[in-house]
Amino acid sequence: MARLAAGLTALALVVTGCGGGDDDEGDGGATIRLPLSQDVETLLPMDSNVGDNISVLDVVYDGLVRYDPQTTKPYNYVAEDVSTTDNRVWTIKIKDGFEFQNGEPVDAEAFARAWNYAAYGPNAMGNYYFFERFAGYDAMQGEEPTAKELSGLKVVDPGTLEVTLKAPFAGFSTMLGYTGFFPVAQECLDDVDACATKPIGNGPFEIEEWDQGQSLTAVRWADYSGEETPDYDRIEWREYSGDSDWADFEAGDLDATFPPPAEWDRAANDPELSSRMVEGPGAALSYVGFPMYLGKPFDDIEFRKAISMAIDRDSIIEKVAPGRFVAADSWVVPDGVPGGVAGTCEFCTFDPAAAKAALKKAGGWPKGKKLTIHLGEDPESEAIFKAVGDSIQLNLGIPYQLDPTPDYFDRRTARDFTGIMRANWFADYPLNENYLAPVYGSGDPKKGNENFGYYNAEFEKLIKEGDAAPDLEAAVTKYQEAEKVIASDMASAPVAFGNNVMFYSDRLDDVVLDPFSGEVELRLVKVTD
Structure with a gap:
């Protein structure tokens, strides 16, 4: 939903589904430094539904589909195909070769276990309601649920999921790139508390350390097999309250943020700063x-x-x-x-x-x-x-x-x-x-x-x-x-x-904003030094 003023290079990256190449093409330890401004309490995909969580998890996990930041149109990523003949029964084909960062396969079961866990009422996951269209959802709710799995979710084979909805929904495929539909490793469900602070993802970055309330770091996963691979190697997030991050940005300690209201006019009218501003709906x-x-x-x-x-x-x-x-x-x-x-x-x-x-x-x-x-x-x-x-x-x-x-x-x-x-x-x-x-x-x-x-x-x-x-x-x-x-x-x-407004440092190029979280599209941005 953002018609952003991205350059031709960024647009080409979106169209080709490529974010910069493999490890040999990286910048040898280049780091992006960003703020987290919300109270991030968990990194469980099925429990994460605010902008900062979503921005972090977008590079730690891969979903069935991803969204073009220019048009918001979904395109298949982990999914090979999403099809239906009646908008009620949907068949999802999953590509071969994707793995979690612990070596487990990203297959139909990885999605089914995540969705069942999310939908089960007693687990109190923030994204539980996204599954209310699924057949069998109602039986998983209340103080004494009568089911622990969605009857409308079937693993046909390792590469095929079948979803049966309560009623037809023509827009079902548009939902599948949302955080709540990400897969999870079995090891993650075996220790949910540990996974909430150090998730086992399947995306291009893996969490290195999270000092909650202070900082969060992620490093590029060397064994990532997906196409959208950023050309830098490390992300460092610092957690802030209020708008205190702007001073650190001006001091050169952060690579992207936006100014507080009192600083807006100065920043927007500063020729040097305004040349490094991107915005969009x-x-x-x-x-x-x-x-x-x-x-x-x-x-x-x-x-x-x-x-x-x-x-x-x-x-x-x-x-x-x-x-x-x-x-x-x-x-x-x-x-x-x-x-x-x-x-x-x-x-x-x-x-x-x-x-x-x-x-x-x-x-x-x-x-x-x-x-x-x-x-x-x-x-x-x-x-x-x-x-x-x-x-x-x-x-x-x-x-x-x-x-x-x-x-x-x-x-x-x-x-x-x-x-x-x-x-x-x-x-x-x-x-x-x-x-x-x-x-x-x-x-x-x-x-x-x-x-x-x-x-x-x-x-x-x-x-x-x-x-x-x-x-x-x-x-x-x-x-x-x-x-x-x-x-x-x-x-x-x-x-x-x-x-969505962001000012960025002169170290960055091809800066595009995610239309949903409003944060920098970390799979597209490049580090220039």
Whole structure:
């Protein structure tokens, strides 16, 4: 989903599937030094679902497919072929010759064991829900599951997996490059705790040492047989909190990062620094969620319109997070994934007069009561949503209070909120459905979806029709119709899309950003000294 300004060389690398050659062509110990800015607690693929984990694991593991960073289109990598005749039963052929870093084969069983472990509810893996489309998934959930393996997952032979879904899903093949679908070695499952800190991968780099909270190092795996082999030999990540890594970048101790808001203008207008900047659309959407399950005023569409039109998105971004975000006017990132279209949110346009009129139509806001804005504990999010609150207060006269909480997700799931919430969605695979069904879908007309209490039968119908479409193109069209239902209901208020930005040192060349994690594509970048 990133149309990045990559050079012809980088584009050629993507097209040919080659990242630089074998060990003899390396730079004799060349090292890339990068920051980790999130709290990375595990490197288990089935439990890793944030940008930094994904960036690390992208060079430690190989998946069935990989995504072209220019187009996000999946292309086969460990998979030889992914095919179906009905979009319900899928046959996955696996290439010969791939091994894990301990010598175990990367075969059909390696994927089956990983997926079964991930899907088994008691294992509490972060990516468990990605397997909810598989036949047999429901029997693996709850306090007393009746199965430990997916009935819809069959190892036909060492080179063939057969997947049977509960219902047809035309977009299934687009999911297979996501971290949660990576294979794992049997030795990894024999000692999951050890594998969480020192994974046994099958990619071009292997973890050397992880001093959690401090640093993480990986070295090129000499026996790697894949085509996409970087031309350097070592990656050193340093873990940071906040935006303290920018000073180290300017001092020459890091090879790529982005500036804090206070430094953005200087960096972007510095001729030398700006010549080493790459940017492009990101996959993340920040938005306001409404607890419709509480009833008035949150279940009133006019109130939701009022809140949305009262938010001065452009001014907030320019003031609080310049360069890192762009104002959102749709529920799917435009021009980034199949089906993404700009301008689907009519009421995302800043219009204080119309906002006041909508609030009046909704019956106003209770006098003397504060609007609570719930969110997690994150400095950037707090700054952005404080500005959102200021905009609402200024333009609608509604006083507010922020409620940053460390257990945000547990409280949201428990419906322990009394006001609007900062919500965020980070696309996991390149399909407009991924922005819609997982966020707004619900099989319960009475309770609605888990987080917001939203339900619309027409939306549910269109998502199912998209899933059952004969091909991906037809599916995308149905999902676009489903987004229009979300728009007509103003089910949430999009605020900002992430904008991937990175400044890099003069040691690097062919710098391309991963559209999903926003980090440097480590299989494409080159070290010049």
